[in-house]
Amino acid sequence: DMSVDADTACALTPEEVSDALFELSALAGVEMRREIHDAILALTREKVVPTATAQVLRSLASKASDARSAGIKDALRSP
Numbered sequence: 001d002m003s004v005d006a007d008t009a010c011a012l013t014p015e016e017v018s019d020a021l022f023e024l025s026a027l028a029g030v031e032m033r034r035e036i037h038d039a040i041l042a043l044t045r046e047k048v049v050p051t052a053t054a055q056v057l058r059s060l061a062s063k064a065s066d067a068r069s070a071g072i073k074d075a076l077r078s079p
Helices: 006-010 014-027 034-045 050-069
Strands: none
Touching: 014 034, 034 050
């Protein structure tokens, strides 16, 4: 049987989901380097608890803030 159900026919590839979320984030004003986006998506796919992912983001933001204070390029912004 070669029939395909509606969910399968409309399913996005992991790359399409990643690209769509990256674009949505940018449209919402959340700018980040693609590597950071990919890391967050990987943590989500691995079912890492959201609070742990949020803690990682807070830590990265804190380090970026410290780096800015020291005159080093912000690691979270797009080049």
